[in-house]
Structure formats: C-alpha cells, structure tokens
Amino acid sequence: MEPTDTSRPDYYHRVVDCQWACPAHTDVPEYIRLIAQGRFTDAYMVNRHSNVFPGILGRVCDRPCEPACRRGRIEQKPVAICRLKRVAADQRDDVAGRLPVIPQAKNGRRIACIGAGCASLTVANDLMPLGYEVTIFEQYAEPGGLMRTNIPSFRLPSAVLNEEIAMITGMGVDLRLNTPVGSMRELLGAGGFDAVFVGSGAPQGKELTLPGREAGAANIHIGIAWLESVAFGHIERIGRRVLIIGVGNTAMDCCRTSLRLGAESVKVMARKPRAFFKASAWELEDAEEESVGIVVNRSPKAFRIEGGKLTGMMFDRMEYDLDAAGRITAERVVGEEFLPADDVILAIGQENAFPWIERGLGIEFDKWNVPRIDPVTFQSTRPGVFFGGDAAFGPKNIIWAVEHGHQAAISIHRHCQGEPVAARLPPGVNLQSRKMGMHEWSYSNDYTPVERRLMPHVSIKERFKKLNIEVELGFTAEQVEQEVQRCLNCDVQTVFTAKLCIECDACLDICPVDCLTITHNGAEAELRQRLKAPAKNLAQPLYVSAALPQTARVMVKDEDLCVHCGLCAERCPTAAWDMQKSEVHWPQAADQPQPVAAEPAKKIA
Amino acid sequence: MTFIAKPKVAHPSLPRNPLGLTRRDYEGALSTLCAGCGHDSITAAIVEASWGLALEPQNVVKLSGIGCSSKTTAYFVSGGHGFNSVHGRMPSIAMGANVANRNLSYIGVSGDGDTLSIGLGQFCHAIRRNLDMLYIIENNGVYGLTKGQFSASADIGTRAKKGETNVQPPIDPVLLAMTLGASFVARSFSGDKRQLVPLIQAGLKHRGFALIDVLSPCVTFNDHEGSTKSYAYTREHYEPAVQADFVPLEREISVEYREGEAVPVVMHDGSRIVLRKLDAGYDPTNRATASAHIQERMKAGEYLTGLLFLDETAQHEFHQVNSTPARPLNSLPYEALSPGSKGLEKILSRYR
Numbered sequence: 005m006e007p008t009d010t011s012r013p014d015y016y017h018r019v020v021d022c023q024w025a026c027p028a029h030t031d032v033p034e035y036i037r038l039i040a041q042g043r044f045t046d047a048y049m050v051n052r053h054s055n056v057f058p059g060i061l062g063r064v065c066d067r068p069c070e071p072a073c074r075r076g077r078i079e080q081k082p083v084a085i086c087r088l089k090r091v092a093a094d095q096r097d098d099v100a101g102r103l104p105v106i107p108q109a110k111n112g113r114r115i116a117c118i119g120a121g122c123a124s125l126t127v128a129n130d131l132m133p134l135g136y137e138v139t140i141f142e143q144y145a146e147p148g149g150l151m152r153t154n155i156p157s158f159r160l161p162s163a164v165l166n167e168e169i170a171m172i173t174g175m176g177v178d179l180r181l182n183t184p185v186g187s188m189r190e191l192l193g194a195g196g197f198d199a200v201f202v203g204s205g206a207p208q209g210k211e212l213t214l215p216g217r218e219a220g221a222a223n224i225h226i227g228i229a230w231l232e233s234v235a236f237g238h239i240e241r242i243g244r245r246v247l248i249i250g251v252g253n254t255a256m257d258c259c260r261t262s263l264r265l266g267a268e269s270v271k272v273m274a275r276k277p278r279a280f281f282k283a284s285a286w287e288l289e290d291a292e293e294e295s296v297g298i299v300v301n302r303s304p305k306a307f308r309i310e311g312g313k314l315t316g317m318m319f320d321r322m323e324y325d326l327d328a329a330g331r332i333t334a335e336r337v338v339g340e341e342f343l344p345a346d347d348v349i350l351a352i353g354q355e356n357a358f359p360w361i362e363r364g365l366g367i368e369f370d371k372w373n374v375p376r377i378d379p380v381t382f383q384s385t386r387p388g389v390f391f392g393g394d395a396a397f398g399p400k401n402i403i404w405a406v407e408h409g410h411q412a413a414i415s416i417h418r419h420c421q422g423e424p425v426a427a428r429l430p431p432g433v434n435l436q437s438r439k440m441g442m443h444e445w446s447y448s449n450d451y452t453p454v455e456r457r458l459m460p461h462v463s464i465k466e467r468f469k470k471l472n473i474e475v476e477l478g479f480t481a482e483q484v485e486q487e488v489q490r491c492l493n494c495d496v497q498t499v500f501t502a503k504l505c506i507e508c509d510a511c512l513d514i515c516p517v518d519c520l521t522i523t524h525n526g527a528e529a530e531l532r533q534r535l536k537a538p539a540k541n542l543a544q545p546l547y548v549s550a551a552l553p554q555t556a557r558v559m560v561k562d563e564d565l566c567v568h569c570g571l572c573a574e575r576c577p578t579a580a581w582d583m584q585k586s587e588v589h590w591p592q593a594a595d596q597p598q599p600v601a602a603e604p605a606k607k608i609a
Numbered sequence: 610m611t612f613i614a615k616p617k618v619a620h621p622s623l624p625r626n627p628l629g630l631t632r633r634d635y636e637g638a639l640s641t642l643c644a645g646c647g648h649d650s651i652t653a654a655i656v657e658a659s660w661g662l663a664l665e666p667q668n669v670v671k672l673s674g675i676g677c678s679s680k681t682t683a684y685f686v687s688g689g690h691g692f693n694s695v696h697g698r699m700p701s702i703a704m705g706a707n708v709a710n711r712n713l714s715y716i717g718v719s720g721d722g723d724t725l726s727i728g729l730g731q732f733c734h735a736i737r738r739n740l741d742m743l744y745i746i747e748n749n750g751v752y753g754l755t756k757g758q759f760s761a762s763a764d765i766g767t768r769a770k771k772g773e774t775n776v777q778p779p780i781d782p783v784l785l786a787m788t789l790g791a792s793f794v795a796r797s798f799s800g801d802k803r804q805l806v807p808l809i810q811a812g813l814k815h816r817g818f819a820l821i822d823v824l825s826p827c828v829t830f831n832d833h834e835g836s837t838k839s840y841a842y843t844r845e846h847y848e849p850a851v852q853a854d855f856v857p858l859e860r861e862i863s864v865e866y867r868e869g870e871a872v873p874v875v876m877h878d879g880s881r882i883v884l885r886k887l888d889a890g891y892d893p894t895n896r897a898t899a900s901a902h903i904q905e906r907m908k909a910g911e912y913l914t915g916l917l918f919l920d921e922t923a924q925h926e927f928h929q930v931n932s933t934p935a936r937p938l939n940s941l942p943y944e945a946l947s948p949g950s951k952g953l954e955k956i957l958s959r960y961r
Contacts, residue, residue: 453618509799510649510650519620565620569613
C-alpha cells in the first residue's frame with residue numbers, strides 16, 4: 005500500500021466516526037469534553053455552530069452519529085450522544101450575548117425563504133450575520149414547520165422549539181406568518197428578491213387506496229395531517245381502538261399521541277417482519293414501553309364499514325422467505341384477519357409536492373415531479389432558486405435539513421456576490437498536540453468501562469395526564485458524569501512520524517486493542533490478514549506509514565477499534581507517536597470570501 | 610512510567626487458544642520500565658509464547674533476581690507463581706522449586722549484571738546441573754538501574770552514553786554455556802518477535818536448561834551512536850543463522866521446507882522444532898564447530914542469532930540424574946517424604 009496521506013482533510017475526519025456520520029459535522033467529542041468540564045454554554049455553542057438547534061436535536065434527532073460511534077464497536081452500545089446534546093441545551097446559560105452580531109447596515113440583497121422550517125431557518129441563521137435581508141413566508145400561524153406540526157409536544161416541548169427559533173427570527177428576519185406562497189411565478193414576478201430558497205418540506209402524506217377508504221373517511225386519517233391538527237389543537241379526541249398503518253417514526257408519534265387522546269388499545273400494523281421496520285430502535289422501544297402492540301406480517305386489505313361507520317380493517321396474513329443476508333426472496337398470503345377499530349391512521353410515508361410552482365419558470369422537474377437539484381450547491385435548474393430540506397430530496401430528517409440550509413446559504417451568498425456557486429471553499433483539518441508532560445495529556449485518556457446510561461422517563465401513570473408532558477426527563481448529574489467518560493475522544497488522533505521510529509515495538513506491545521503492527525508492506529487485502537488482530541471491518545481504513553528508517557518495514561494501524569488511550573504515545577521513547585486533536589473545519593457562508601460588489605447584482609426576479 | 614492502567618477492553622476478534630484464553634489473559638501488571646525498553650518487548654514475546662503453548666497460568670513459575678530485567682516477571686502471566694530472589698541467586702531458587710515440583714514450567718528472567726557479574730557462579734552451576742528451566746538473559750550491556758555503567762557483557766570498543774570507551778573483554782553467555790555443556794543455547798533480539806517467540810516456546814518444551822540470550826537495547830543509557838547494543842547497531846549486525854519453528858504436538862508440519870534446509874527435532878513430549886538453516890555452513894547440532902563459528906562471526910562484529918545449539922539427547926538432565934519424584938512433593942504422603950525414626954536410625958548408623 006502507498007503511505008497514507010494524512011494531509012487529506014477527510015482522513016482524520018473519518019476517524020471521528022460520529023462527526024463523519026453527522027450530516028452537519030457536529031464536533032461531538034469536543035462538546036462532550038466541554039460538558040465533562042461543566043462548560044455547558046460552550047458545549048451548546050459548539051453544537052449551535054454546526055447543527056443550529058441543539059435543544060431540539062438533543063431530543064428528536066435521528067442520531068446518525070450513534071450507530072457510527074466507535075464505542076458501539078467496542079462494547080455494543082454507543083455513547084448517548086443525543087442525550088448529552090440535550091444536557092448542554094438544558095444546562096446552558098443565556099446565550100444572547102454569544103449569538104452573531106447582525107450588522108445594522110444591510111448589504112442590499114434580499115432573500116426569500118419559503119416555509120419556516122429548519123432548512124429555511126438555517127439559511128436565515130447563516131445569512132443574517134452577513135448583512136442579508138431575509139424574508140420567510142410561512143403558511144401557518146407559527147414558525148417551525150414539521151418540527152412543530154409533526155413532532156408531538158410530549159417529545160419536543162414547544163418552549164424549547166420557540167426559544168431556538170426565536171434566536172434566529174430575533175436576528176431581524178422578516179417572518180411573514182399566515183402567508184402561504186401560492187405561486188412561484190408571482191413571487192419571482194413581483195421582484196425584489198435576489199435569491200429564493202424553497203424549504204417547504206414534504207408536506208403530503210401518502211394515501212392508501214383500499215375498498216371502504218371513502219366511506220370511512222371520517223375515521224381514517226393521514227398521519228402527518230392528523231399530527232398537525234393535534235399540534236394546532238384542532239383534534240383533541242380519538243376513538244377507543246386505533247390502528248396505525250405503517251411502522252416508521254411518524255407511526256410511532258401517531259400511536260403515542262393516540263394514547264394521550266383517549267385511545268385505550270393502539271396497534272401498529274406492519275406489513276413485514278421487524279428487521280424491515282423504518283422506525284428508529286429507540287422510538288420503537290418508547291412506543292412499546294407505553295403498551296402499544298406491534299403486529300407484524302399484516303398487509304392492509306380493506307376497511308370495513310358498517311352502517312356508514314368504520315368498524316375495523318381486514319388484513320392479509322403474510323409469510324416471507326428470507327435468504328442468509330436477511331433479504332426477502334419470496335412472499336405469500338397465508339390467510340386473513342379482521343381487527344376491529346374506531347379510527348385508523350395511515351402513516352406509510354410522505355412526499356414533497358409543489359402544486360404552487362408553475363412549469364415554464366426554468367425550474368425543471370423529473371418524471372416523479374421532484375425538482376432537479378444539484379446535490380452540492382442545492383441550486384435548481386434556475387439560477388438563484390435553491391431548494392433544501394425535505395423539499396430537495398424527499399423526507400429525511402432535521403439534521404439533514406440543517407446541513408442543506410448551510411450549503412444553500414453558501415450558494416446563495418456566492419450567487420449574490422456574483423461568484424460561481426459550485427466553487428466553494430474545501431474543508432480542512434487542524435491538528436494540535438495534546439501533550440502536557442511526560443505522561444500527561446490535556447484530555448481524559450483513561451478508558452472507563454461504564455455502560456450506557458438509561459434515560460429516565462416520567463412514570464407511565466403520570467405521562468398520559470396531559471398531551472404535552474415531556475416523557476424524557478433528561479440525564480441526572482450522576483448520569484452525565486458517567487456518560488461523558490464513555491466517549492473515546494476519537495478526535496484526539498494518533499499521529500505518527502515514521503522517521504522518528506526506532507522499531508522498539510513498545511507501542512505494539514502496549515496497545516490494548518492490538519490495532520498496531522510493524523510488518524513488511526503489501527496489498528491491502530493481504531495486509532489486513534497479517535495484522536496482530538486481523539482487520540475485518542472493511543469500512544474502516546488502514547493507516548500505513550512511510551518505510552521505517554531501520555528495517556524499511558511499515559507501521560500499520562487499523563483505525564477500527566482504537567480507543568485513543570494514548571498509550572502508544574506514552575510508551576514511545578522517541579515521540580514518533582503523538583496524540584493530536586483534529587479540528588475539522590467545515591466551511592459555512594460566513595467563511596467564504598466576502599468581496600463587496602461595486603453594485604448590487606441584478607435582481608433575478 | 611505510565612499513569613493509567615492498560616484498558617481491559619480487547620479486540621473482539623482476538624484469537625483464543627485451546628484453553629479459551631486470549632493473549633490479553635497472559636499479561637501482567639503494567640510495566641514501569643522506560644518507554645521503549647527492549648525488556649518490554651521480551652515480556653510481550655513471553656506473553657505471546659505462553660498463549661501459543663496454551664500454558665495453564667497456574668502451572669507457570671516466574672523467577673528472577675535483581676535489576677530492570679528482573680522486574681519484568683511482574684509484567685506477564687499474572688496468574689502464575691513468582692519469586693524475586695536475592696541478586697544473582699535466582700538459579701538456587703529455581704533448583705529448589707524444581708526439586709519440589711517438576712511438573713511446572715519454569716521461566717527465569719535475568720539481566721547481564723544479574724547473570725554475568727554477581728550471579729555468574731550460580732549461572733554456571735545451573736547449566737552444569739542442567740536444571741529444567743528456561744533462562745532468559747535480557748542483555749543490554751549496561752547497568753541501567755544504576756544509570757548506565759558498563760556491564761560484563763559490554764563489547765570492547767563500545768562507548769558509554771557519556772563518551773568513555775570500554776576496553777575490558779566481555780563475557781559471552783552463549784559461548785560460556787556451550788563450554789559448560791548446555792543442551793539448548795540460543796541468541797535473539799528483542800526487536801524480532803518472529804524469531805524470539807518460537808525460541809521461547811522451544812525453550813519451554815526442551816527438557817533441561819534452555820538459555821536464550823536476548824539482545825535488549827537500553828533505550829535510556831545504551832541506544833546512542835557508538836554503542837554496540839543499540840537498536841540501530843543490533844539491526845545492522847544481526848545475522849540469523851538458524852530459525853527454530855516450533856510445531857505443537859497436535860499439529861502437522863505444514864510449511865514446505867527445501868531439501869536439506871530444515872531438520873525436524875522431536876522434543877521429549879513429542880512436539881517438534883524444525884531447525885531451518887539460514888546460514889548454510891552452520892551446524893547447530895555440532896558443539897565444536899558451532900562454537901567456533903559463533904566466535905568467528907563475533908570477531909567479525911556480527912551477532913549470530915537463532916537456536917545456535919540443540920542437543921535433545923543429552924542424558925544428564927537434572928531430574929534424571931537426581932531421580933526426583935514424578936509427583937510434586939506436596940502431593941506425596943507424609944510417610945514417603947519422611948524416613949521416620951527407624952529410617953533415620955538406619956541412615957545415621959551408616960555414619961557411625
């Protein structure tokens with residue numbers, strides 16, 4: 005193998021599994037260390053820089069970081085990253101003085117954002133400090149988008165939502181509530197905006213067309229529309245027996261909301277076995293804790309209507325053959341089953357819909373009526389019109405929408421400065437040694453063998469009394485103290501300098517997880533087999549040094565299971581190994597060059 | 610020294626031996642030696658070899674004297690028995706233990722000072738008596754624990770860290786052992802585990818005294834330019850002559866050896882050592898020519914390494930000569946251990 009080029013920013017970035025997996029590249033180990041030091045406000049600001057909504061995401065993020073967490077490869081359960089984020093948000097002081105300063109003198113460029121959801125808010129958050137005037141059009145009376153309408157308040161209290169949205173709208177955003185945009189043509193035609201950002205989400209729930217659907221319409225609801233009505237207080241009751249069709253995260257919110265609106269028996273109906281569920285494991289767990297029944301292998305067949313009223317639903321009982329990899333190779337119907345119900349909620353997915361964007365504006369759509377968006381710049385086929393969040397590539401989740409917002413803001417900024425939108429600053433990585441003394445490091449390098457802490461919940465008896473009782477209580481101080489120590493500090497990198505190595509084997513001998521080997525070089529596949537512990541996880545890279553001075557062998561490190569204990573560097577007599585903190589710099593709009601254009605670019609509309 | 614303990618967490622795909630143990634189970638306390646010390650590598654090689662042989666930790670006895678080297682017995686097989694003796698007196702303890710129980714694996718770890726200066730007499734007699742043990746010398750040519758004075762194994766012309774040159778001739782433990790009739794003599798280097806681990810395994814399987822002189826650079830006091838026992842110098846002047854591949858009892862010899870290149874030697878328990886000649890002119894079974902060859906290479910400034918001499922047929926093994934009981938003394942009935950007053954009377958009458 006060629007010597008690993010660690011000057012590539014993505015090499016060390018990738019070692020920080022959580023940060024690599026996070027769409028917004030949140031510096032997770034850094035904020036966990038700050039929490040460990042009791043610096044909650046600093047931890048909050050580290051979060052806010054990349055993910056904008058730490059209080060919200062600390063409760064309801066989809067947590068792509070946690071399945072990626074190295075701790076999960078060492079002892080099954082990852083660090084409770086999301087829960088720690090909430091600790092920072094809950095324990096912080098007022099951050100008003102630490103938010104970006106908004107210039108009094110504006111730069112003369114006006115931006116329209118459609119939909120006051122997380123994507124649009126992020127665009128405003130990134131552009132307001134640069135002197136832009138941002139107008140957000142929102143169809144409802146309150147901002148927040150799907151964060152408000154689709155996430156029940158027992159998971160995300162409105163106080164948290166309001167506060168973090170206010171940090172952005174308080175920057176002087178022109179927020180126009182109750183102002184749906186009915187026509188893109190009119191918006192563009194009216195003029196006055198230098199760029200338009202569409203962050204209108206994926207607001208349309210999928211329909212299930214089966215016999216009886218229309219006759220039973222009064223008691224058959226579309227999941228996201230129903231949650232929205234609950235959020236705005238239009239719906240306050242539901243029947244005694246409720247069936248939820250679908251087993252994604254929306255289904256989990258629907259079943260738990262039903263329990264709080266008077267339902268006594270709630271069943272979630274899944275067409276396939278458990279391994280195929282779309283819901284996050286922890287959302288399933290929380291629903292099951294509340295005695296929601298999850299019924300697998302039932303495919304909806306028909307609604308039963310008696311006397312003009314829904315009385316239940318007929319299902320096909322399914323059977324599947326799976327191959328060794330767990331994929332379905334055959335399916336068949338083995339019978340049918342009737343389940344009585346007073347209400348049925350359909351939660352089988354959602355899609356984006358743009359009835360208000362006219363054709364012929366230069367905004368091209370593909371055959372599924374999805375706009376053609378550049379995956380890097382988020383620009384549509386019409387220059388100056390950008391998309392982000394669920395509106396861009398269909399339903400994802402908040403953290404993706406935030407990153408779309410950051411990237412779109414860069415594009416909008418470049419567009420308004422007359423720069424090519426695709427030419428953006430590349431990411432970078434800074435490294436700084438953590439060495440403090442002979443065997444002292446400025447991070448807690450000892451491995452703490454404590455298991456993942458469990459989130460305390462409001463008791464089952466209490467939590468159903470009101471719709472908006474937040475179920476998760478947050479970690480106690482003792483839990484925080486233990487959970488932070490589970491983080492392996494993956495951002496404190498093992499940095500190797502080949503020319504200093506005297507091949508004494510000290511690092512190899514001390515490494516607790518056998519991730520180091522000195523051997524002759526070879527092809528990667530074969531080299532992986534020859535290491536002290538074979539490197540079987542192909543998703544994790546090997547580090548290969550330059551030829552070592554004395555024997556021309558190479559130092560190989562399997563990045564898979566390194567616990568960043570720093571013992572290799574402690575036992576190294578020549579400091580060929582050093583522990584250095586990597587700081588990934590992921591550019592945002594404010595980092596782009598800020599040329600002041602002589603005269604404003606011409607209005608696009 | 611390191612402040613934190615080596616984390617107990619281990620690589621999940623770490624291989625297990627027939628006892629179901631991983632390498633990590635053969636470790637001991639965390640080393641307090643200087644970072645980069647060759648001794649720590651030897652410790653790691655002992656760990657690897659013990660794991661490979663699937664030694665039951667409770668059947669291992671670790672013996673040592675005084676010195677940096679002698680501290681290392683605390684750093685491997687924490688489940689074994691250990692005895693730190695008086696300086697240079699480890700062989701006496703080894704003999705006593707050997708008499709009491711011949712069924713254990715005895716690993717003695719000593720240094721060039723402990724063996725070649727204060728303990729030279731004990732060392733010679735342990736070889737003469739052919740004690741059933743593995744004797745490892747962690748040889749770095751200096752007294753590290755007293756800040757780097759030349760030891761008895763320092764080569765003529767080697768320079769100390771402060772600049773003075775050694776003029777006294779060294780005692781070479783390998784040549785000394787050959788002249789004293791040792792039946793297993795090897796030399797190796799802490800930086801070459803591929804050679805060292807099978808040597809330790811072979812040494813443990815050898816019936817009788819097995820000596821491995823391991824060049825083990827002192828990273829603090831003897832790893833500078835001008836030293837003949839630094840990492841760099843050793844690597845440059847290091848000449849493997851005979852690679853000993855250890856083949857356990859239950860395994861077939863799977864590696865293909867070229868005709869005339871390899872000689873399998875059957876150990877007393879049925880396991881085998883395949884001696885692979887890396888130096889065609891060298892015969893590790895002929896004491897006289899081997900001795901001459903080693904001396905010749907030494908004059909040329911080379912460290913000849915590997916299993917330099919092996920005689921598995923030697924008849925003067927300690928237990929054989931002294932008819933020690935097959936069972937440990939603590940499992941024998943009192944009557945068998947004590948002659949009783951009548952027996953004592955009989956013995957005493959012989960001297961009247």
